[in-house]
Amino acid sequence: MKAFGTFYGVGVGPGDPELLTLKAINVLKGAQVIAVPRSSDSSSDGLSQALRIAEKAVDLKGKEMMELLFPMTKDRESLKSARKEAAAKVAGALKAGKSVAFITLGDPMLYSTFSYLVPLVREVAPEAPVKVVPGITSYGAAVSAAVVPLAESDEKVIIIPAAYDIDEVKGLLKSFDTVVLMKVNRIFDSLLDALVSMGLDGSAILVSRVGWPEEKIVTDIKSLRGGKLDYFSTVIVKKGI
Amino acid sequence: MKAFGTFYGVGVGPGDPELLTLKAINVLKGAQVIAVPRSSDSSSDGLSQALRIAEKAVDLKGKEMMELLFPMTKDRESLKSARKEAAAKVAGALKAGKSVAFITLGDPMLYSTFSYLVPLVREVAPEAPVKVVPGITSYGAAVSAAVVPLAESDEKVIIIPAAYDIDEVKGLLKSFDTVVLMKVNRIFDSLLDALVSMGLDGSAILVSRVGWPEEKIVTDIKSLRGGKLDYFSTVIVKKGI
Known part of the structure; x- marks a missing residue:
């Protein structure tokens, strides 16, 4: 056999x-x-x-x-x-x-x-x-490309996939040091509103297509309002950056 | 110059x-x-x-x-x-x-x-x-070695480093689908108590030294009570496994 x-x-x-x-x-x-x-x-x-x-x-x-x-x-x-x-x-x-x-x-x-x-x-x-x-994750490559530590010392990280509602995200942004939001393209503008209202837009970066020729790393995420985002877009919110 | x-x-x-x-x-x-x-x-x-x-x-x-x-x-x-x-x-x-x-x-x-x-x-x-x-993380390699998905569909993942208290961990275990606890060696027995009391010990695995000759993957984590654990020990709690 x-x-x-x-x-x-x-x-x-x-x-x-x-x-x-x-x-x-x-x-x-x-x-x-x-x-x-x-x-x-x-x-x-x-x-x-x-x-x-x-x-x-x-x-x-x-x-x-x-x-x-x-x-x-x-x-x-x-x-x-x-x-x-x-x-x-x-x-x-x-x-x-x-x-x-x-x-x-x-x-x-x-x-x-x-x-x-x-x-x-x-x-x-x-x-x-x-x-x-195992493979390198998109959020791992994203923080490397942006040179933003995902977590240091006793900081906690939460990873949230595409499906979620903004009120829940707001609660999680309050509780965690680092929040990784994957596939944000469909809800980006309401996410941006939430971040601005919490004073966290300056602590967020958007990375899309990391490692591809069309890679984008955006630190001024307000500039993206209303635009069309790539399907592979991740927002990383890290308090204190 | x-x-x-x-x-x-x-x-x-x-x-x-x-x-x-x-x-x-x-x-x-x-x-x-x-x-x-x-x-x-x-x-x-x-x-x-x-x-x-x-x-x-x-x-x-x-x-x-x-x-x-x-x-x-x-x-x-x-x-x-x-x-x-x-x-x-x-x-x-x-x-x-x-x-x-x-x-x-x-x-x-x-x-x-x-x-x-x-x-x-x-x-x-x-x-x-x-x-x-970027590099492969220890928890990424751990779930690969154990063939336990870290997250599927709309599940969220929490990563917690070594320094934490058990009551906080209990709260997070209640609220989230997957909780990764790194460097658990110093608090393992109290973590085990918490997991048992929540009926989650069967949903947890311990992985230490993944990829080293002394690699250990333990699904019956109760068997580890009172023992000496390696410094590089990670517990992954995934509801439903």
């Missing part, structure tokens, strides 16, 4: 191909199948970006590419069936003894489709080992 | 030399001076670990090594004077046109001495460029 392949989650970082780790590169080189998450929503194009980054760091020619389609929807049933279908494809390759590297923007354990797939793949192919290669 | 050298903060990740990024390796290869933070407290040996990791990934022979001593103390005055002295040493090399790579465990922008040095170096050598290479 053939041994099962290993299912790898590989973080490729936020954009700069030099931010892949040696381990990520070695796993991508060794894997037989590269699993590429794709969003059906062509306007955001978010999930195939991982492939653009990986291809710049590693020669993927000759690899078997496995496209996995995940619809951009809140509909639980279609999400569930898309994930099940993806898991079945991955499990099929693992059962055939092939190692599968699922590439993911940033880190596979933070807001990534990979983490939804793991239990589903384990259901179908429980014998296949699962290994994760 | 000679151009100023660049002051680099380079994250070498939590332990596994394969978790250095390509950028970290390239910067270390190119730098003329490697600045190595050292703690005067030889029992923890915490801060020279960065060198042990970097040396495994890059040949540092022939580089000028610059030891920077930071006392393990809460005394503000001696901390301040140690940091000033370190900054003066770094600035001296930068003014001589040498690039200085300050290596740091994990990430230079998260609980690192590097972030304290930056403003002090800028005071003395404002013309020297400062660049930061």
Whole structure:
């Protein structure tokens, strides 16, 4: 009987191909199948970006590419069936003894489709080992690019993904030293109002597309009011900067 | 006039030399001076670990090594004077046109001495460029090793460093989906009591020395009561695991 392949989650970082780790590169080189998450929503194009980054760091020619389609929807049933279908494809390759590297923007354990797939793949192919290669996160790269420490000494950090309401954010801004707000593009103007009303707009920076040619680091965030922001925009509020 | 050298903060990740990024390796290869933070407290040996990791990934022979001593103390005055002295040493090399790579465990922008040095170096050598290479954090590597997603969907993450009180932690555990508690070794038993009383001990894992030969991933954290924990121990509480 053939041994099962290993299912790898590989973080490729936020954009700069030099931010892949040696381990990520070695796993991508060794894997037989590269699993590429794709969003059906062509306007955001978010999930195939991982492939653009990986291809710049590693020669993927000759690899078997496995496209996995995940619809951009809140509909639980279609999400569930898309994930099940993806898991079945991955499990099929693992059962055939092939190692599968699922590439993911940033880190596979933070807001990534990979983490939804793991239990589903384990259901179908429980014998296949699962290994994760951590990646540089977008907020980690953002604070590095801006040379703003995320936290020092006994400061606490809170990371908030895209979905939230402004009143809750205001409460969190009061309680935490550092607040990372990911994917702020849709609520930026109301976030800006909240920051100005709390006297915190001077303590905030906006970073978008860190590591890409179109990278933007903005310290005067008031200048962005009313403009169109990139989907990959993060605001970091750090008291005292 | 000679151009100023660049002051680099380079994250070498939590332990596994394969978790250095390509950028970290390239910067270390190119730098003329490697600045190595050292703690005067030889029992923890915490801060020279960065060198042990970097040396495994890059040949540092022939580089000028610059030891920077930071006392393990809460005394503000001696901390301040140690940091000033370190900054003066770094600035001296930068003014001589040498690039200085300050290596740091994990990430230079998260609980690192590097972030304290930056403003002090800028005071003395404002013309020297400062660049930061982000690193894989210990908690990022920990959740990867344990294959436990840090956050999914709209979940929030809280990162708490070593210094905190248990009542505050209890409040945060009530309110948030994922709580990362770093350097728990000194307060582990009271943290365990709190988790048990909240019915959350089954949702917690302890990871220490991730990526080192002595790496430990413990899911039955009750088994650790009363034992001696490593200085680099992180507890991750994730509701629903």
